[in-house]
Amino acid sequence: MVTRFVNNLMERGKKSVAFDIFYQSLDIVGQRMKDADKNPLEIWKKALENITPQVEVKSRRVGGATFQVPMEVRPERKISLSMKNLILYARKRSGKGMSEKLAAEIMAAYNEEGAAFKRKEDMHKMAEANKAFAHFRF
Numbered sequence: 001m002v003t004r005f006v007n008n009l010m011e012r013g014k015k016s017v018a019f020d021i022f023y024q025s026l027d028i029v030g031q032r033m034k035d036a037d038k039n040p041l042e043i044w045k046k047a048l049e050n051i052t053p054q055v056e057v058k059s060r061r062v063g064g065a066t067f068q069v070p071m072e073v074r075p076e077r078k079i080s081l082s083m084k085n086l087i088l089y090a091r092k093r094s095g096k097g098m099s100e101k102l103a104a105e106i107m108a109a110y111n112e113e114g115a116a117f118k119r120k121e122d123m124h125k126m127a128e129a130n131k132a133f134a135h136f137r138f
Contacts, residue, residue, distance in 0.1 A: 001045075001079070008083050009102075024099035029106055036110075047109035051116045052082040055127040060136050069136045070127035082116075089115035 002022070010018040026040040033043060057068040073081065090098070090105035092115065108114025 002041075004079070005083050005087075008080075009087055021097075021099045021102065025102040025106065028099060028103035032103070033107060033110075043110050044106055047106045048079070048082050048086065050112050051085055051109045051120050052078045053120045053123045054078070056081075056123050057126050057130055060133075062136055067133040067136055068126065068130045069133050070130050071137060082120075085116040085119050089119070 006015065006018045006022050009022060026044060029043055030040040033040075036043060038046070053073055055070050056073050058071050060067050060069045086105055086109060087102070090102040093101040093104055095101040095104060105114055105116060109116050
């Protein structure tokens, strides 16, 4: 799972740089969250778990109208979405380097806050608002 995350983090084929960024961010998380009785890798896994969406909306065209139909997310896609969101919102953060930004986003996701967690909540709210169209699932 770490390798998949690093592959998503990687830019222009620089895998060793991506691994360095990831491990540096875990070191930062370990230093800043000493009071948590978990190691940084467990904190990262819990953070990913906290931002993993259960449902999403997909556009379905039915009879000339387009509906936002709520659908469950496949298990592989859940992991992929959570990793992509964590990396995307870490890149958008302000900070010194990517390892600092990634560490900050991991800690925010662990504490159920931050932009990646908000994205998951928004996806769930959108699915809840459109659950009247759930019968269009096929």
